Amino acid sequence: MKTVERPWFKAFKFLGICFGIPLTIIGLFTYIYWKNIAFLINGFIWLFISMAFLCKALIEYYKLKKLKDSGVKYKCTINKVIPLNYIRFVPYIVSKVECTYEIDGITYEILDGPYLFLPFEKEEKLSAFAYIGKNKSMLVLSRI
Numbered sequence: 104m105k106t107v108e109r110p111w112f113k114a115f116k117f118l119g120i121c122f123g124i125p126l127t128i129i130g131l132f133t134y135i136y137w138k139n140i141a142f143l144i145n146g147f148i149w150l151f152i153s154m155a156f157l158c159k160a161l162i163e164y165y166k167l168k169k170l171k172d173s174g175v176k177y178k179c180t181i182n183k184v185i186p187l188n189y190i191r192f193v194p195y196i197v198s199k200v201e202c203t204y205e206i207d208g209i210t211y212e213i214l215d216g217p218y219l220f221l222p223f224e225k226e227e228k229l230s231a232f233a234y235i236g237k238n239k240s241m242l243v244l245s246r247i
Contacts, residue, residue, distance in 0.1 A: 104230065107218045107244035110192055111160035119153035122146075167241050170234035177204040179213065179231035179242065187217055195219040202231045202242060215242035 123146055130143025179202035190197040199216030213233055224246070232243045 104245040104247060107220065107229070107246060109160070109163065110190065110195075110197060110217055110219055111156045111163065113192065113195075113219065115153045115156035115160060118149055118156065123150035123153050163241075166239065167234065167243065170236045170239060170241050174234040174236040174239075177206070177233045177235065179204045179233050181226055181229055181231050182212075184220070184226055185216075190217060192219060194221070196222055200231065200242065200244060202233065204233050213240060213242055215240075218244055 125146070126142055126149055127146030130140065130146045133139045133142050182201045182203055185199045185201065187197045187199060196219075197217045198220055199214060200218060202213045202215070203210050204213070205211070228247050230245050230247055232245075234241050234243065
């Protein structure tokens with residue numbers, strides 16, 4: 104089973120490599136030859152955004168690792184997948200997932216996301232596990 108990714112893991116590489124590094128290099132040349140810092144500032148802004156996404160990805164990774172070690176794992180049923188139309192990540196559909204799990208006859212609901220889904224993926228081909236800690240919960244989606 105392969106884990107469904109979150110956008111932070113893919114976006115920081117894309118933004119850093121495609122925008123941050125090239126604009127910073129162009130900015131260094133324009134600053135050295137023409138004393139213009141516009142490209143340099145733009146490159147640093149894209150690198151900063153990329154590093155912010157990297158920090159968000161690492162925080163989620165360590166939060167999940169900590170919950171896997173100390174939390175309780177429950178099997179969830181996926182109720183619905185809610186697409187987020189305001190976030191575009193070209194080959195993927197960015198969506199939130201609503202799941203339910205049951206403890207001692209009481210049903211609890213989790214809304215978690217965003218996740219990156221391929222356009223041809225079906226809800227039936229996904230499995231979900233909830234890791235519940237003291238004050239935190241996190242959902243892990245996997246493709247079957």
